Amino acid sequence: MTIGGRSLRPDRRPGSNARSSGPPGRRSEAVAGYLFIAVPMALFLVLFIGSIGYAGWISLWDWNLRLGPEEFRGLDHYTRALRDPTFQRALSNALWYALLWIPLTMALGLSLAVIVNQPLRGRTFFRATFYFPAIASSAAITLLWILLVAPDGLFNQAREAMGLNPLFELFGWGPKQNWMGDQRTALLSVVVLNAWTTSGTFMLFYLASLQGIPNDVYEAAAIDGAGPWQSFWRITFPLLRPGHYFVATVALIGALQLFDQAYIGGGVNGDPNNSLMSPVLYLYNSAFQQSDFSKAAAVGVILFVIILSATLVQRHFLGRTPAS
Amino acid sequence: MTAPAAPVARERSAPVAGAGPGRRTRRVIVYALLIGYGLLMLVPFAWSVSTSFKTLPDVNDVSFIPDPVTLDAWRYAWETLDPPIPRLFLNSIILSVAVMVTNLILASIAGYAFARLRFPGREALFIVVLATLMIPDQLRLVPIYVLFNGLGLTRGDLQYVAVVLVLAVSATSVFLMRQAFLSMPVELEEAARIDGAGFFTTFRKVMLPLAGPALAAVAILQFQGTWNSFFWPLILMRDRENWPLPLGLVQFRLAGGFATNWPPLMAAVVMATIPIVVLYLFFQRYFVQGVAASGVKG
Numbered sequence: 216m217t218i219g220g221r222s223l224r225p226d227r228r229p230g231s232n233a234r235s236s237g238p239p240g241r242r243s244e245a246v247a248g249y250l251f252i253a254v255p256m257a258l259f260l261v262l263f264i265g266s267i268g269y270a271g272w273i274s275l276w277d278w279n280l281r282l283g284p285e286e287f288r289g290l291d292h293y294t295r296a297l298r299d300p301t302f303q304r305a306l307s308n309a310l311w312y313a314l315l316w317i318p319l320t321m322a323l324g325l326s327l328a329v330i331v332n333q334p335l336r337g338r339t340f341f342r343a344t345f346y347f348p349a350i351a352s353s354a355a356i357t358l359l360w361i362l363l364v365a366p367d368g369l370f371n372q373a374r375e376a377m378g379l380n381p382l383f384e385l386f387g388w389g390p391k392q393n394w395m396g397d398q399r400t401a402l403l404s405v406v407v408l409n410a411w412t413t414s415g416t417f418m419l420f421y422l423a424s425l426q427g428i429p430n431d432v433y434e435a436a437a438i439d440g441a442g443p444w445q446s447f448w449r450i451t452f453p454l455l456r457p458g459h460y461f462v463a464t465v466a467l468i469g470a471l472q473l474f475d476q477a478y479i480g481g482g483v484n485g486d487p488n489n490s491l492m493s494p495v496l497y498l499y500n501s502a503f504q505q506s507d508f509s510k511a512a513a514v515g516v517i518l519f520v521i522i523l524s525a526t527l528v529q530r531h532f533l534g535r536t537p538a539s
Numbered sequence: 540m541t542a543p544a545a546p547v548a549r550e551r552s553a554p555v556a557g558a559g560p561g562r563r564t565r566r567v568i569v570y571a572l573l574i575g576y577g578l579l580m581l582v583p584f585a586w587s588v589s590t591s592f593k594t595l596p597d598v599n600d601v602s603f604i605p606d607p608v609t610l611d612a613w614r615y616a617w618e619t620l621d622p623p624i625p626r627l628f629l630n631s632i633i634l635s636v637a638v639m640v641t642n643l644i645l646a647s648i649a650g651y652a653f654a655r656l657r658f659p660g661r662e663a664l665f666i667v668v669l670a671t672l673m674i675p676d677q678l679r680l681v682p683i684y685v686l687f688n689g690l691g692l693t694r695g696d697l698q699y700v701a702v703v704l705v706l707a708v709s710a711t712s713v714f715l716m717r718q719a720f721l722s723m724p725v726e727l728e729e730a731a732r733i734d735g736a737g738f739f740t741t742f743r744k745v746m747l748p749l750a751g752p753a754l755a756a757v758a759i760l761q762f763q764g765t766w767n768s769f770f771w772p773l774i775l776m777r778d779r780e781n782w783p784l785p786l787g788l789v790q791f792r793l794a795g796g797f798a799t800n801w802p803p804l805m806a807a808v809v810m811a812t813i814p815i816v817v818l819y820l821f822f823q824r825y826f827v828q829g830v831a832a833s834g835v836k837g
Binding site for chain 1: 569570572573576577579580581583584586587590598599601645646648649651652653656657658659661664667668670671673674675676677678679680681682683684685686688704705707708710713737738739742763766767768769770773774784785786788789792793801804805808811812815816819823826827830831
């Protein structure tokens with residue numbers, strides 16, 4: 216099993232060589248090992264692994280929060296969720312969000328990484344600046360965003376001052392566009408918001424990946440007369456494949472988990488008119504607005520299956536490192 | 540706003556590429572892009588600070604220097620918000636410190652065992668730990684809420700325990716600590732053993748003190764993550780006096796009558812963000828390390 220192109224196994228297995236203690240020493244070492252991992256492992260098993268099974272179990276019953284299982288319903292809650300137009304809306308929103316946000320943020324992250332990977336003066340400062348929006352809380356940043364893109368907000372005023380309004384008119388967005396309050400643009404606003412806060416994170420991921428590309432590859436390319444544009448597309452981009460795979464996977468999981476910004480921007484219904492309804496917001500509402508924990512559990516399982524299969528599909532197309 | 544993507548990529552120059560006037564123009568373009576994008580990253584924050592010193596009628600005035608400069612919004616936020624800002628800060632500190640400490644302890648013992656102690660099933664169990672990264676929080680919402688509700692952890696002060704328990708140990712922390720212990724020389728450990736030290740003493744007295752940078756990265760990552768966390772406190776904390784800052788901020792907007800009263804809301808946003816900005820200024824490399832590590836691991 217390799218993730219991000221690196222083996223999970225330690226390069227050297229400490230203890231497998233030097234120590235020549237006999238079986239009693241080895242047994243006490245094993246006991247110590249189990250004692251060391253006991254508490255953390257128990258938490259992982261109960262709160263992570265166990266919760267998969269428990270969610271599946273709850274989703275099969277009419278579940279009463281106080282009394283537990285009441286009536287076995289099989290897959291009813293799954294069909295009920297999948298037939299609900301609001302959930303379908305949430306899924307299509309998630310799809311649109313993923314299609315817009317993932318390529319945009321990956322392109323930004325890769326571009327930034329490639330630039331700050333060069334020997335430039337002040338590149339440490341620029342790296343730190345580009346990562347800056349990622350350190351603030353989603354709550355603070357979403358509230359700030361709502362202020363920025365309000366009808367009379369800084370964004371609308373700035374584009375007017377820069378004379379960019381004709382460009383926006385092409386899309387039918389007037390000078391006082393209410394970005395978060397208009398159902399046509401609310402999701403787009405969240406896409407740009409999250410591209411803004413996450414581009415620095417993806418830059419760091421890509422930087423780690425870029426540092427794995429040896430310099431002599433570029434030297435060879437330069438000798439062969441390749442310009443910077445060519446060497447980027449012919450060398451850097453393909454060699455970054457494990458990086459693309461990792462970033463795309465993280466991005467996809469993140470896209471399907473959209474919640475904070477949708478909830479803060481549009482409340483429990485993802486207003487206006489469900490345009491910010493996300494699958495996780497739907498799940499949250501099922502549980503805490505409708506006290507329908509069984510349906511919420513079913514939605515959780517559906518999302519898990521979607522994430523897992525999407526990851527496997529990505530792994531199939533991007534996961535294999537190119538033969539070098 | 541999507542415009543920068545393509546032109547930026549074009550500027551990739553191999554370390555040995557180009558010279559002369561073409562190169563000079565390219566440098567100018569690169570710096571212009573860097574500064575432009577940097578401003579996009581920073582201006583919104585400057586705007587929130589600026590807004591917090593404005594009067595309400597001035598909110599839409601496109602000027603970063605408020606006129607007049609007033610502390611009214613800060614005073615108003617400090618005096619009016621419920622639960623009060625000091626209480627929100629206290630709650631955020633309690634949760635963040637507790638989660639940081641549990642992660643430091645649990646991840647370092649588990650990381651040490653996975654790196655240095657031989658026991659049957661070690662590799663398989665470590666893969667189980669890493670696999671937890673694939674389990675999304677939304678799948679865990681219902682089972683964990685049902686479980687904790689049954690245990691009484693969603694009532695009263697136990698709500699703190701509930702949030703800390705959910706965040707108590709993360710696979711990222713374990714991974715970071717394991718990497719740190721893997722890179723340490725075996726000889727030190729052997730010397731301690733020969734001196735008759737037990738496994739725990741060897742870990743605590745010899746190995747743990749060498750893991751400083753990794754411990755710092757875990758501490759920063761977890762403190763910041765918990766300080767900013769919104770999802771789990773929202774799920775597990777019904778009583779508003781237990782809320783951390785992010786929940787308080789959002790509540791002020793959604794239900795507190797602050798929807799359009801931007802200066803006090805931005806004052807609260809600035810207050811909530813300052814501690815993290817200060818941490819970032821001082822411990823920037825640990826932030827980056829933590830992120831880079833999660834990049835390696837998946």
